[in-house]
Amino acid sequence: MSDTATEYSTRTPRLRSVFVSAVVALAAVALFVEPVARRELSDGRTVDFGLLQLKLAYNSGVAFSMGDQQPMWIVLTVTAVITAGIGVYAWRTAPSSSLAAMIGLSLMFAGAAANVIDRAVDGKVTDYFHTGWWPTFNLADTYITCGVVLLLAALLRESTQEPPNESSS
Template structure:
């Protein structure tokens, strides 16, 4: 009798063998998260580090852009262009009231509002950021947007209508600045991350 019970199992023993319900969910990156949706303690510092990385990249991009523009205005504006690589690349100070690469000169205020909106969206998105590549990409966008927005606000002809200082002039291409370069690089990185299925929260999805 005891041998038969051992083989088929009694109700009590069956209940004892059932695994306990899991109190965690596992994200696509393998990170366990409590079922109530709160982040595990070790995840919070990781998220903060990504936010720090975003703002470090943004500050570096912004300071490089701001410093280069100040130097161009002080040393190059009103002077002959500087040939850097023969006829392929020169530095030529130009005031641009339009968007990146000289487009849309009649919509300065609109571009100013768009830049401000982009900055707000990036700052809000930073709260859910757990991916270092996304932090770098968003930091480049944020630094570039802040760089050109600074020109829009503080340069002539007036607040929100200021002309952006451009100076990098490749042959047969529009003149641009370091802020434009940061924005383009950040945008390209975001496209690559999206194609690879990596989300800002660190999870990976495949369509």
């Protein structure tokens, strides 16, 4: 077996296990925090940390409440399909992805999956981070945003690197 084939056969399962492990851990944390936020903030109080406050809100739409007038099953179906697409893309591109790109995809998929699960259970997403100048969001939304930034940075870095020199035999 060539060195490239050996690297491919050992690297792919490792990156896929990083992806799965990160998704499970991150989604579990996000899903654990949501009922705590609902319980602790349900009386309408706000916890002020200066630039960031904890304040309970619900979003029946998607980002920035887009689609909040649509039936829940439509929003749930569309977000679940997009989430599945991210997962399939991450799984299929693992052999050629950098670790940074896989972590970015893990963050995106974990955040999207946590929001889909929250929406499936409650019919809406629980938000609790409030700035006053930006729509209220949650930990899963933070994962998605950080994942997009990390993935874009990884792809930009990869695109500026010179391709490896392949010697012809």
